Amino acid sequence: MMDEALRILTFQSGFNSAVVVAGTAALGLAGGTVGTFLLLRRRALVSDALSHATLPGIAVAFLAGAALGLPERSLPLLLAGAVVSGVAGLLTVQLLSRFTRLTEDSAIGAVLSVFFGLGVVLLSVIQNLELGGQAGLKTFILGQTAAMAQGEAIAIGLLAAGAALAVALLFKELRVLAFDPGFAAVQGWPVGALDLVLMGLATFVTVIGLQTVGLILVVALLIIPPAAARFWTDRLPALTVAAAVIGALSGWLGATLSALFPKLPAGAVIVLVAGGFFLVSFLFAPARGLVAAALRQGRLRLSFAERRALTDRLAGRPVEGAMALWLRLRGYARNGALTPAGRGAALAAERDRRLWERFLADYPALLPAHANWGVDPIDSVLPGDMVRLLEERSTPS
């Protein structure tokens, strides 16, 4: 079992499964890159409407193919149908939320479910017609990599890489669109066109992901990797790369697991792996993860309490309990008196406290937003001449 897993992970288990795994990884990569900008633009759920809206197009394309006498099911035709009805769904959402009093969430919900309903009706028509090759249609709903042919997997991989490349080329434009569309418009950027490009890329990723992940879950490829990456960094280039990596890893591991075990549908497994990455990031990421945030806050509290205890001790007030123990552990106090090191730290803390107090009283509006006033050493936050000025003012004359 382990050997088999290793072989698939390292692309050595036959050409076909290697191609499928690589294609799925490329799909995850594209989802992560495009999804980053959707997330920042707060458009994450619009793509949900888009992906559900592809179903009627797929069904109509299948019927058209059958009417034209095309063999079995031709994938390009089905995907073309998916694009057309997906875009129609997208435009309906835009029109509803722009020209009526309905809000975007209602528009998304209505479009998603009504288009899906139409697709379900058309599927039941197809079922009644008893045409050949219709079993393949169901795979579009929940996805299936097992049915994927080599050529299809290669095409998906190349197209996904193309989508990621397009994001890389348009990085500057998409960045300004994501953070400040108003500014972008004033600067003369074609904001409307850029928005269209972004939604176009989302459509593209959705449609090539249909077969692998299925139309209900494909939106997860666009949402989860960037949402997970968001916990690791606050910088856009790093965010995009992290989302791409998480997406690619999800696709790679998910496709591998699904190939390894029976009855593990690829789409769902990929989403679960991505969900696992999200959970780990949510808890343990150093930048914004829960554990890191709790640790930072704890450290801040401890530092604040320590300074308070030191200044108390300096002023001759007794320090009891856990804090006294802590001061002894730090080497600041011994036998109920401050050590030389403790005295130095206490004097520094006392000076910081005095100067911060003066600063807050004199210049409350100038407080730097990023500083933990009262805890950070004042010399490392404020410029030297300001500190000197405060010292002059706060020295009792």
Place this chain on the structure above:
Amino acid sequence: MMPDVQEFLQIDAPALLAAVLACAACALVGNFLVLRRQGMMGDAVSHAILPGIVGGFLVAGTRETLPMMLGALAAAALAGLLIEAVRRLGRLESGAAMGVVFTVMFAAGVVMIEQASAGGVDLDADCVLYGQLETILWLAPTGWDSLRDPAVWAALPREVLTLAAVFALCAALVGLFYKELKITTFDPALASTLGIPAGLFHYGVVLLVAATAIAAFEAVGSILVIAMLIAPPAAARLLTDRLAVQILLSVALGVLAALAGYGAAAFGPMLLGASHSLNAAGMIAVASGLILALAVLFGPRHGLLGRRRAIGRLRRDPEAVA
């Protein structure tokens, strides 16, 4: 070519009844989703209940409704908590938080179904996704005359009774807390200053939506529930500015969608000479979509054409500000 009376009463009447009740209950609570800008909550809940349904089914080992419903309710509550946790603690926008939670839960449900079907368990994704309106049967009645017999009514299918109970519960709660719902929906800050717990009502609405969606998913499937929740209230919102009128109108439109959709699915193909019927739940969603489209176009004040006409009137006669 009309089906005979007994066939209609045994096959179509219970399905129709279930569809009407499901649509009416969903439309009723959907009003508050639409007005509170929480349309996606219906989407999230209806996807996220899947693992709960499967879990309830696997634990109980039968197709009984109660364990599945309890599982679904637990899953809905879990989804609500997770979405809040991700949104607050993770500082993500609510759309992304919902997207993360409901896709992961839905994926877990899909995996559970596949694993269960490996063990020869009779449960497939189709009946959860599209509902099984067509399988609701009412074997008791034999003709119009038999409807006078109370025993026949006592044998109504369980799905219909459940939906009737849920509809009655929704109607009672909305009627009882109408004033509070109205204030918390339109001005939560004012509600709080008046001593009405807006937060409690927020969760109450979400919970009621979840309960309704769970009761209705059996009949119409987990995704089409969203159409029932959103489309009729959205259409009603375009037709009136008064909350009470909107609620009544949305229920009426929901019932209309159910009747028209079921009729088109069951009898439409027959009229065209085909022998099979179409998927009724899907057709009901399409009917509610058509109703919404008509409201968008022809709504008297807020419809596109109505607004254009009003602007034209204003251009011709700027004094007559309506």
